[in-house]
Amino acid sequence: MTTSMSSPVAPVPPVPRPAEGVWPGLATPPHAPLKARIAEALFRRAVRALPVRVVFPGGERIGAGGPDSPVMRIVAPEAFFHRLGAGSKIGFGEAYMVGDWTSHRPADLLTPFAAQLSTLIPPALQRAFRRVAEARKPAVEANTLDGSRENIHRHYDLSNALFATFLDETMSYSSAWFADGGDDLAAAQLRKIDGVLDMAGVRAGQHVLEIGTGWGALAIRAAQRGARVTTLTISAEQARLAEERIAAAGVSDRVQVLLRDYREAQGGYDAVVSVEMVEAVGVRYWPTYFAALDRLLRPGGRVGLQAITMPHDRMLVSADDYTWISKYVFPGGVIPSVEAIEQNLRDHTGLRIVERRSLGPDYARTLAHWRHTFLDRWDEVAALGFDETFRRMWEFYLAYCEAGFRVGYLDVFQFSFQRR
Structure with a gap:
């Protein structure tokens, strides 16, 4: 007779459930x-x-x-x-x-x-x-296929109506790019989207892959250029509203929204775009993510990537830390450095950076817009069922990030990748 002993399973730490006031x-x-x-x-x-x-x-x-x-x-x-x-x-x-x-x-x-x-x-x-x-990131928040869905669910599925209260009409939840002397957030978001599409060389007749749908603004803009778009998300709430917005824009015939992880994507595309998605991938899966960009891109194509970055030395010492942002806002997230992006491209792809632009100060302005609008419209957020603890949590999150971009501790880049 044989016996087996299983190792004790570490208890899963209780997680906040902001939408329920837990x-x-x-x-x-x-x-x-x-x-x-x-x-x-x-x-x-x-x-x-x-x-x-x-x-x-x-x-x-x-x-x-x-x-x-x-x-x-x-x-x-x-x-x-x-x-x-x-x-x-x-x-x-x-x-x-x-x-x-x-x-x-x-x-x-x-x-x-x-x-x-x-x-x-x-x-x-x-x-x-x-x-x-200092605590370390819980193993349960690793970005496996199932873990990624749970991590994304905890943030992006809070409530479409919540995000609609403080985002502009494009429903863009990433850094805008303001024109000199301009302060119109919606116009700056469209300028940002056009910047990413230009980095990828998106034009009429192409088939474009987007990794990370958001609420559909980039897919709509690409379709309006005459491209056909396949866009991937693992947020059911985002997918539902994105499809409604795509239909309202009259481009449903050119945009397909798929509930699918980037690791499950197949086929070849003339251009690949991804906006502030790599931060949710996790260090362990960066090689897989960048290799997927390379694998899915047809010969002669380009990648347009927008990514938040931090200094390389700080990334190295903090990548495994369990922070307030990890616990309450972006479970499983890690912000890369430019050096980490370059290293992953070099080691796991045939791609290289051929163009880049920094939008760090623009992100500080974007976050200030979001924070002021969120506080101004708090009564509408509270009517959705969110409590005072959530209000203070969200205010701290937006202010904390704004401060990081103000001083350059955080930056955000738009990159164009091409094959070496």
Whole structure:
């Protein structure tokens, strides 16, 4: 007789369900006295030279900011520092979500933090703190075929109506590209789409593959150029609304929406386009993703890619970190560096970058538009069933990202790839 022993399966961490107002463990701060004391000392040291004002209950003030500087009000210091000590990359945002700290100008406040993100804490202390206080991404959020669908579902299937409240009429959920002197978001989004299509050389008579449908704006624009489009998404909610929008634009005969992962795509296409999709792929699957671009592209064709990027050194040290963005906004996501994109092209494809443009400052402006519109139309969002915790979560998410693009810690590029 033989016996077998199976290894214990790690428990799956409970995940937030924002559309249902379910926030596991959020209401109760962690209890981490020693880590909280260390976190407070590091926070005070970091803030001392920043152009902000941090105000504690009782009137204590720290920071180098003047009277016009953004103010961070610490409402519940004990809870704030316990959250920060237990995991700074999650706790800082969670503290904002529950009101442990607040600011009337969160993007302005977070900007100086973002500008000095790599030096706020000395590197040696960063490494030590990462070992004892930073979580790693849960295995359950790996971007397998099933895992990707679940990760995408948790964000993009929140509610089409939610996204419609703060996006412009094109329903574009990626960086716009503003013309000099212009501030019309819809016009800037169409300019961005045209920029990607131009990078891929899309023209009449071509068959174009889009990886990542969104709500159909790029597919519609390509079809209006006279191209035939096959567009892939793994979000059922996005697919439904995209098909409605494509029909309303009168191009259903030239656009096919498929609920299909990029790894399942077959055939050959004259051009391939993908806008801010690679960030959801995960480091493990970058070779597969870029190889798919190469495999699906016909000889002589071009790829138009828009990708958020971050500095290579920061990507290397943070790629496995479980952050607030990972937990609440984009599970399974990792932002690549330009170097990582180039390396994957070199090692796994016959493609190379032949043209690029940076839209980083444009993304900061895009996010500011979204944030202001979201807050202005909060009553409409609340009527959809979203609670106050969600409001603070979404405001922090948009402000946090805006700050990163303002200072260049984050960038976004449009690339044109051709075969070597």
